[in-house]
Amino acid sequence: MDISVTYGDEEVAAAAEPALRKLVGDGVPQALAAGDPSLWGPEAKEEAKIRLGWLKLPAASRELLPEITALAERVRAAGLDHVVLAGMGGSSLASEVICATFDVPLTVLDTTDPGQLRRALADRLERTVVVVSSKSGTTIETDAHLRIYEQAFRDAGIDPAGRVVVVTDPGSPLEQVAAEAGYPVVRADPHVGGRYSALSAFGLVPSALAGADVARLLGQAEEARALLGSGSAQDDPGLALGAAIGAAALAGRDKLLLDDSLSPINGLPDWAEQLIAESTGKQGRGVLPVAGIDPTGAPDELVVGIDTDGDVEVRGPLGAQFLIWEYATAVAGRLLGVNPFDQPNxxxxxxxxxxxxxxxxxxxxxxxxxxxxxxxxxxxxxxxxxxxxxxxxxxxxxxxxxxxxxxxxxxxxxxxxxxxxxxxxxxxxxxxxxxxxxxxxxxxxxxxxxxxxxxxxxxxxxxxxxxxxxxxxxxxxxxxxxxxxxxxxxxxxxxxxxxxxxxxxxxxxxxxxxxxxxxxxxxxxxxxxxxxxxxxxxxxxxxxx
The missing domain is CATH 3.40.50.10490 (Glucose-6-phosphate isomerase like protein; domain 1)
Known part of the structure; x- marks a missing residue:
């Protein structure tokens, strides 16, 4: 399995080199791999303490597989082949990429548009299972989706208890709603922030119900995890990518153009967009990810190719890409001097x-x-x-x-x-x-x-x-x-x-x-x-x- 990050631009390599020396000299790769919450300064430490669980997900999420597999088997046995995911941001973006890449159908509702909701409701309601996904359990859009589907099921003479699956953090208001309604609940790791949750229950449950091979996804991530924390840019793809993004941004190249035109992975830039923008865009600084347009050669552009040539090239299967980008974003946050785990605005x-x-x-x-x-x-x-x-x-x-x-x-x-x-x-x-x-x-x-x-x-x-x-x-x-x-x-x-x-x-x-x-x-x-x-x-x- 080819998992690598290479620099295709001499200017990027020149900017990244001193950043890499500084990161390695400060022991950042090993500290991050070990989950040290002090890496982003004293003000970020308390938040980081409860937001580094994503580092353990490649192995820890395997504990969810029996529960997820049993749930998927029950859904298929009931003839429910239309999987609808009601979730916003980190509760939907990863699943959309996973299902598109594994070529399995998933209807994603991350909208409040009435037309989009009506279209989903009109599609095989009698064979629909709805995954209601919210970390906080209070997301207003997801609450609306659940209420609308509950009413639609009842109007059709269908018991919602057999059609709704909930993914949420332990103790959330949504977990209480699920308990009262009799909905099965898959509890996510509360020490993982939404945009870092691709390999958690939020990414895995809807994808598995739709038919994606999530065990394979975790295997890909485990191979990448073994490379992180080595302290060598040549061997550590997350460190190499994070140093390039952070150093380039500090040098003025803070518009990150994501190119996946030759990649077998479908839609990763849409997921990376949230991860990077929400993690770095604060305190008047940050990296702006841009998907869907061609480079212009402007001096503030940094082109990162996903399985594609660029100023930086990131190679690897989807599970590996998820973890590499998460690790790199945490590294870039340190270089930029921002807390990559909060979202103050x-x-x-x-x-x-x-x-x-x-x-x-x-x-x-x-x-x-x-x-x-x-x-x-x-x-x-x-x-x-x-x-x-x-x-x-x-x-x-x-x-x-x-x-x-x-x-x-x-x-x-x-x-x-x-x-x-x-x-x-x-x-x-x-x-x-x-x-x-x-x-x-x-x-x-x-x-x-x-x-x-x-x-x-x-x-x-x-x-x-x-x-x-x-x-x-x-x-x-x-x-x-x-x-x-x-x-x-x-x-x-x-x-x-x-x-x-x-x-x-x-x-x-x-x-x-x-x-x-x-x-x-x-x-x-x-x-x-x-x-x-x-x-x-x-x-x-x-x-x-």
């Missing part, structure tokens, strides 16, 4: 959302009045550059990005809606792909990226709030933000809660807008009064920039 948007919902009661949410209307798109916020139409807004946003900054596109929409667009029966694969792309809000990232040398990131809301949202608020003050929301035609009630999904979705966008405004970040919100027409209009406008 994540709660701001959550608190703002709760405040907005409570203050509005049953009345309208405080969306404000549009500053500009261009066809099916309303523009909210301060218009950049005195723009008079949508292409002008996009042009001005790109020009407003600081010299070392970035543009973040944040779409609170249905990420699967484009695949519902009808395609001709005789269409080729390329034609089908083009049709989908023409209706996909994510296409905006590529259209804007080719019009600037600054990185353009794309995140689905509210999913990114549990990921890059920390970097947006806590990282360097050089981001420009473009929110996209959409009108809801067929909303979904959340049983037992005073809001619908659509209302919660908009409140989350407005709450994050307020959090960004409070920190002086420029934000423009585009609201699609007709979602399908609005996406087409927006993409057309981007082509005119």
């Amino acid at each position: 994540v709660t701001e948007s959550k608190e703002n959302t709760a405040r907005i919902l409570a203050a509005a009661g049953a009345g309208p949410l405080p969306a404000g009045a549009p500053a500009l209307v261009d066809g099916p798109v309303e523009v909210y916020g301060e218009l950049p550059g005195n723009a008079t139409d949508l292409p002008g807004v996009l042009t001005a946003l790109l020009s407003d990005i600081p010299s070392r900054g970035y543009l973040a596109v944040l779409a609170y929409l249905d990420r699967d809606a484009a695949f519902d667009v009808p395609v001709p029966e005789d269409a080729s694969f390329e034609e089908i792909t083009d049709i989908w792309a023409a209706h996909d809000p994510a296409s905006l990232q590529g259209l804007l990226s080719i019009r600037t040398d600054r990185p353009v990131t794309f995140g689905w809301g509210p999913r990114f709030l549990h990921s890059t949202g920390q970097y947006h608020k806590g990282g360097p003050q050089n981001g420009v933000f473009l929110q996209i929301t959409g009108a809801v035609g067929d909303d979904v009630e959340v049983p037992g809660r005073p809001y619908t999904l659509g209302r919660l979705q908009l409140a989350q966008a407005l709450g994050d807008r307020d959090a960004l405004h409070q920190r002086g970040r420029p934000v423009v919100r585009l609201h699609l009064t007709d979602r399908e027409a609005g996406v087409r209009h927006l993409l057309t406008a981007a082509r005119e920039v």
Whole structure:
């Protein structure tokens, strides 16, 4: 098994060399491998004490395999072949990568979009098992998903007790809910933070139920674990990667472009994005991971190839990659002088959302009045550059990005809606792909990226709030933000809660807008009064920039 990290850029190697000498001289590799919580300074020590369990997961998680295997066998024996994962951030991203890489189907609900929920509900409900996954047991999106599915099962004459599996930390409110409802619970290691939990119950349970070989995944991780802590960059891939990321960032190359174009692993950049952004983006510093765009050669870029050539190349199977990236992120955190295990700014948007919902009661949410209307798109916020139409807004946003900054596109929409667009029966694969792309809000990232040398990131809301949202608020003050929301035609009630999904979705966008405004970040919100027409209009406008 080839597990390695190599430097393909002389400048990266030159920057990493003194960092490696310093790390080795300070005994960091051995101390980290042993779980020393003092590595990130006295202020981080108490948090690190309860967040280093991920180092033991390759072996420790094997103890879960009999329980997980028995659960999977019961699910299959009951004829339940549609696995739905209700979880946010660290509770869903790893499972999505695992299942995509092992080529087994998994429906992931990390959204508050009513259309996306309705699509999942309409898909084989009679053969559905829902994994409700939340470390804290209080995640608002996951609570809504559970309530909606419980009601749907009851309405269909199905006992939810046979259809819901819970993954959570011991003693969480969700564990108590599960005990009262009779749901089976798989308890996760409480000493593992969400974004470091890929090899814990959070990553393994839904993946195993979907049919992935999680024992093989752990075996891959165990091989990588044996390499960590050696103190040699040549033999320790986690140390080599962490030194390169941290040293490059300190030298000004703090935009981390993740390239997996030749990798057999599917979607690892989306998982790494949360790990890196949420771990390093604080105290006005950090590393911005960027997935989905090509390098421009800008001086602040560092290209890391996953099984692919780059300034740094990381080779290894998925289980090994998970552990190497986690270890490297902890090393980079030490070099950057930040605590890689806390997320001090994540709660701001959550608190703002709760405040907005409570203050509005049953009345309208405080969306404000549009500053500009261009066809099916309303523009909210301060218009950049005195723009008079949508292409002008996009042009001005790109020009407003600081010299070392970035543009973040944040779409609170249905990420699967484009695949519902009808395609001709005789269409080729390329034609089908083009049709989908023409209706996909994510296409905006590529259209804007080719019009600037600054990185353009794309995140689905509210999913990114549990990921890059920390970097947006806590990282360097050089981001420009473009929110996209959409009108809801067929909303979904959340049983037992005073809001619908659509209302919660908009409140989350407005709450994050307020959090960004409070920190002086420029934000423009585009609201699609007709979602399908609005996406087409927006993409057309981007082509005119």
